[in-house]
Amino acid sequence: MIMRQGQQLLLPANPFFIWGSLLCALLLNLLQNMGLWGRAAWTPDILALVLVFWSVHQPLRVGIGAAFVFGLCVDVHQGGLLGAHALAYVVLSFLAITIHRRLLWFSVPSQAVQVLPLFAVALLIELAAQLLAGGTFPGWSMLLAPGVEALLWPVVSVLLLVPQRRAPDPDANRPL
Amino acid sequence: MPLGTLDRTPPPFFRQGSSALSKLTVFSALALFLMVADVRFRVTQPVRAVLASALYPAQWMVLQPVAWARQISGYFQNLGAAQAAQEQAQRKLGLQSQRAGQVEQLMLENERLRRLLALRTRPDTAARAAQVLYDAADPFSRKVIIDRGFVDGIAAGSPVVDETGVLGQVTRVYASVSEVTLVVDRDLAIPVLNTRTGARGVAFGDAGATGGGLELRYMAANADVLPGDLLATSGVDGVYPAGLQVASVDKVERRGDTAFARILLRPVALVAGVIHVMVLKPVDSEIAPRPAPDTATATARKTTRK
Numbered sequence: 020m021i022m023r024q025g026q027q028l029l030l031p032a033n034p035f036f037i038w039g040s041l042l043c044a045l046l047l048n049l050l051q052n053m054g055l056w057g058r059a060a061w062t063p064d065i066l067a068l069v070l071v072f073w074s075v076h077q078p079l080r081v082g083i084g085a086a087f088v089f090g091l092c093v094d095v096h097q098g099g100l101l102g103a104h105a106l107a108y109v110v111l112s113f114l115a116i117t118i119h120r121r122l123l124w125f126s127v128p129s130q131a132v133q134v135l136p137l138f139a140v141a142l143l144i145e146l147a148a149q150l151l152a153g154g155t156f157p158g159w160s161m162l163l164a165p166g167v168e169a170l171l172w173p174v175v176s177v178l179l180l181v182p183q184r185r186a187p188d189p190d191a192n193r194p195l
Numbered sequence: 196m197p198l199g200t201l202d203r204t205p206p207p208f209f210r211q212g213s214s215a216l217s218k219l220t221v222f223s224a225l226a227l228f229l230m231v232a233d234v235r236f237r238v239t240q241p242v243r244a245v246l247a248s249a250l251y252p253a254q255w256m257v258l259q260p261v262a263w264a265r266q267i268s269g270y271f272q273n274l275g276a277a278q279a280a281q282e283q284a285q286r287k288l289g290l291q292s293q294r295a296g297q298v299e300q301l302m303l304e305n306e307r308l309r310r311l312l313a314l315r316t317r318p319d320t321a322a323r324a325a326q327v328l329y330d331a332a333d334p335f336s337r338k339v340i341i342d343r344g345f346v347d348g349i350a351a352g353s354p355v356v357d358e359t360g361v362l363g364q365v366t367r368v369y370a371s372v373s374e375v376t377l378v379v380d381r382d383l384a385i386p387v388l389n390t391r392t393g394a395r396g397v398a399f400g401d402a403g404a405t406g407g408g409l410e411l412r413y414m415a416a417n418a419d420v421l422p423g424d425l426l427a428t429s430g431v432d433g434v435y436p437a438g439l440q441v442a443s444v445d446k447v448e449r450r451g452d453t454a455f456a457r458i459l460l461r462p463v464a465l466v467a468g469v470i471h472v473m474v475l476k477p478v479d480s481e482i483a484p485r486p487a488p489d490t491a492t493a494t495a496r497k498t499t500r501k
Contacts, residue, residue, distance in 0.1 A: 046253055049257040083215065087222045090226070155381050157334035
């Protein structure tokens with residue numbers, strides 16, 4: 020496999036971890052709504068972030084179909100227009116798969132800059148769909164959401180790759 | 196390094212499934228179809244119900260720590276605040292008790308007068324207490340989720356009130372939760388009556404444009420509406436019982452370029468941060484059915500229009 024110079028060889032990803040992390044992201048989204056910020060429009064969509072991450076790193080496992088199903092779940096939870104998030108996530112996942120071969124050649128901060136337009140496109144799609152269906156404009160603070168998501172990209176890249184960065188042969192010096 | 200630690204299986208060359216572009220096309224079309232079915236034909240409720248029941252355990256699990264945090268913060272809440280609230284409630288009770296004493300007599304008088312005039316008696320409505328669990332996350336609408344569903348006998352369309360006035364209407368019912376659209380949502384309209392003048396009108400939710408308020412539309416530019424007027428439900432729609440407070444008039448703009456006044460209202464109920472609510476039964480289950488349309492007059496009207 021051709022890789023960027025100095026990049027660590029990764030262990031194979033555990034499918035249970037992939038789907039578990041997606042479910043956790045969904046739960047975090049629910050928590051942001053139910054417990055922390057209510058209806059605020061600027062809250063980062065962690066599920067979208069994790070979906071893009073796995074679409075980039077494991078495009079054969081997590082793809083457009085999964086994005087569609089998770090989008091429907093978010094729509095049902097939010098009680099808004101059914102299909103708006105599904106469409107936004109499908110496009111997001113498609114764009115992520117389109118750039119996945121190129122993206123991993125860059126350093127993590129510059130990856131964050133490159134995924135920012137993806138989140139912006141997803142937000143615009145959702146905004147257009149909801150406003151066409153007769154929704155209220157939620158205010159300009161919603162434009163913060165893609166920025167926050169891009170800022171969280173390095174955090175997610177570190178956290179979700181931890182299991183794949185373990186030592187293949189743990190010993191006394193490298194217990195994990 | 197032991198074998199099997201690295202991903203040694205090569206990615207499949209030929210069997211990669213359908214291309215990303217074709218998947219994008221199929222799923223986008225499906226999403227668009229769902230949106231149209233949701234907005235235009237309103238046939239997606241079964242899909243929603245299935246997904247909502249699948250999602251319910253996750254929602255329940257997330258709500259538990261939230262409920263604990265609420266309980267703990269409530270426990271540590273200032274005693275002084277509780278005492279102040281009680282004092283305020285006592286004062287309010289004192290003000291109301293005088294009027295409440297008159298209510299018995301007024302009701303009796305009202306009943307006699309109604310019998311004298313052979314009017315139909317006003318229906319009483321059954322109420323059911325509920326608690327607001329959380330604000331629905333959709334920032335494009337104004338909805339809350341309450342902890343009663345069709346298991347508890349909640350029906351779609353039921354009016355929801357808090358202790359001060361009308362809060363909204365139940366729009367979707369799931370097994371053990373329901374979704375309440377608030378009066379400030381753009382999709383909600385309430386027939387109201389100005390308690391000072393008795394003029395009827397329709398108040399529309401208008402959360403976006405006026406910063407979380409309502410608008411009284413289709414009132415003539417010279418209509419007798421003053422800031423501070425109290426609007427109550429008129430009861431003509433067969434949903435809301437008559438006489439519940441809805442909103443007070445905030446601002447009246449009379450402009451020369453339109454025949455209508457722009458009247459902005461402030462909701463009476465606590466639309467942000469309400470916790471305890473009452474779900475009433477829609478009134479139409481208790482009033483007489485609508486008479487069958489008179490075909491003779493309908494055809495007559497058609498011919499005169501020609």
